[in-house]
Amino acid sequence: MxxxxxxxxxxxxxxxxxxxxxxxxxxxxxxxxxxxxxxxxxxxxxxxxxxxxxxxxxxxxxxxxxxxxxxxxxxxxxxxxxxxxxxxxxxxxxxxxxxxxxxxxxxxxxxxxxxxxxxxxxxxxxxxxxxxxxxxxxxxxxxxxxxxxxxxxxxxxxxxxxxxxxxxxxxxxxxxxxxxxxxxxxxxxxxxxxxxxxxxxxxxxxxxxxxxxxHDSSITEKIDAKFLDTVPAGQIMFNNFVEGGFYEDYKFDLIAYKVNGPRMALASITDDYKAPLFNLIKEDYENIRKTEYYNDFLDNLGPKKKKFFLDMLKSDSYDEFIEINENKY
Known part of the structure; x- marks a missing residue:
């Protein structure tokens, strides 16, 4: 060895x-x-x-x-x-x-x-x-x-x-x-x-x-289609906390971290991928709404992240989401 x-x-x-x-x-x-x-x-x-x-x-x-x-x-x-x-x-x-x-x-x-x-x-x-x-x-x-x-x-x-x-x-x-x-x-x-x-x-x-x-071609430098994967990566991470029995100990910071990654990606991603990323985030949040963790998101998110979370759920499209948020997300 x-x-x-x-x-x-x-x-x-x-x-x-x-x-x-x-x-x-x-x-x-x-x-x-x-x-x-x-x-x-x-x-x-x-x-x-x-x-x-x-x-x-x-x-x-x-x-x-x-x-x-x-x-x-x-x-x-x-x-x-x-x-x-x-x-x-x-x-x-x-x-x-x-x-x-x-x-x-x-x-x-x-x-x-x-x-x-x-x-x-x-x-x-x-x-x-x-x-x-x-x-x-x-x-x-x-x-x-x-x-x-x-x-x-x-x-x-x-x-x-x-x-x-x-x-x-x-x-x-x-x-x-x-x-x-x-x-x-x-x-x-x-x-x-x-x-x-x-x-x-x-x-x-x-x-x-x-x-x-x-350098310009490194994965994290250009905010493009790769950043669509902030959603599935966050889902896997969240599930690992739950399945490992770590959720209760970390839920306040975990929920904030899970919301903030895609939120920041949506603000920065190139325009042609904003709607696809919106769709992924909305689907994720709709699934969360059906779980026992939904109220934890409402109770633990700070004002800005909570507004982002709820506005996602209210909106049927990225354009509607933008109207609600006035580009401030």
């Missing part, structure tokens, strides 16, 4: 994947494996991957394009490492990421160890920090300490959900049956909350061990 399995999933990543692979193989911790899932690339991605096959630590899995969630699940199924980490094909790792993260996780027997991410603007090369990726919601009390989800109830929804910001004990993931939703974007969100809430031992590292490339 190797100490750490890195899972790199790539689809048509010829522009950046070389740097991602190099950063994984140049780690100070050598006892790793790099599992590359080529998710049906049609460009030169596979040629670039094959150029690294001289390194025996690489496993390549070629499959038809199924999306990131399905590719990551395949990678996890093939991972033999004691711990698992994820690397996106357009990002790269600090050279000591695996060593520092593994030593922290191993010494404290953690299920999850989180570290800081730093952003780099692809056009200027400028690096910049963000509170979201800097674990700012965890104060000094969490330094050099193993903690549980019960210790972070008040800040759970302020965490970055990025799968790449953590390493996970492989046996723990298998024990809880962890997997990414398949066929949708924003698969990190339901995966993170499911895994985090089922963990018992968590720790953090206050070092930037992962570099996140910011």
């Amino acid at each position: 190797v100490k750490l399995s890195l899972i790199l999933c790539v689809y048509n990543g010829e522009k950046y994947v070389d740097e991602a692979i190099s950063s994984a193989l140049d780690q100070s911790l050598e006892d790793i494996e790099l599992i590359i899932v080529n998710d049906g690339s049609t460009d030169k991605t596979l040629d670039i991957i094959n150029s690294y096959l001289i390194d025996p630590r690489i496993k390549i899995i070629n499959q038809k394009n199924k999306g990131l969630g399905a590719a990551r699940n395949v990678g996890m199924n093939h991972a033999s490492g004691e711990y698992i980490g994820f690397l996106d094909a357009d990002d790269w790792l600090d050279s000591k990421m695996c060593e520092v993260a593994y030593n922290e996780a191993k010494s404290n027997d953690t299920d999850i160890t989180m570290f800081k991410i730093i952003n780099q603007d692809d056009s200027t090369g400028e690096k910049y920090e963000s509170d979201w990726f800097n674990l700012k919601n965890l104060d000094g009390r969490f330094d050099n300490k193993v903690f549980s989800p019960d210790d972070t109830k008040d800040v759970l929804f302020d965490f970055s959900v990025s799968a790449c910001q953590k390493i996970y004990k492989n046996s723990f993931l298998k024990e809880i049956g962890a997997e990414f939703p398949e066929g949708i974007y924003f698969e990190d969100m339901p995966f993170f909350y499911y895994v985090y809430l089922n963990a018992e031992r968590i720790s953090i590292i206050r070092e930037h061990l992962y570099i996140r490339r910011k």
Whole structure:
């Protein structure tokens, strides 16, 4: 068993994947494996991957394009490492990421160890920090300490959900049956909350061990059809809280978080997808109205989110919704 399995999933990543692979193989911790899932690339991605096959630590899995969630699940199924980490094909790792993260996780027997991410603007090369990726919601009390989800109830929804910001004990993931939703974007969100809430031992590292490339073609940069999936991702997340028995403990923040994601997406999504997103949100809210949780939405949402929720239910079309809201949602 190797100490750490890195899972790199790539689809048509010829522009950046070389740097991602190099950063994984140049780690100070050598006892790793790099599992590359080529998710049906049609460009030169596979040629670039094959150029690294001289390194025996690489496993390549070629499959038809199924999306990131399905590719990551395949990678996890093939991972033999004691711990698992994820690397996106357009990002790269600090050279000591695996060593520092593994030593922290191993010494404290953690299920999850989180570290800081730093952003780099692809056009200027400028690096910049963000509170979201800097674990700012965890104060000094969490330094050099193993903690549980019960210790972070008040800040759970302020965490970055990025799968790449953590390493996970492989046996723990298998024990809880962890997997990414398949066929949708924003698969990190339901995966993170499911895994985090089922963990018992968590720790953090206050070092930037992962570099996140910011460029125009990254998934979260352009608010287009991909953001339709904020609705099904939120449904999966909500159901995980309910089915896992976590709903009552988190319902106030959970309900706000579930409404706010699609609300913000609707405000920002390109005009040609506003009506389709409206239809998805309305259908979701109509289904909620039929459940025992409907009154919790009415009782726990703040004024702005509650108005959004009720105006959705009142409106038969996006145009009608806009008339009610006067573009202020």
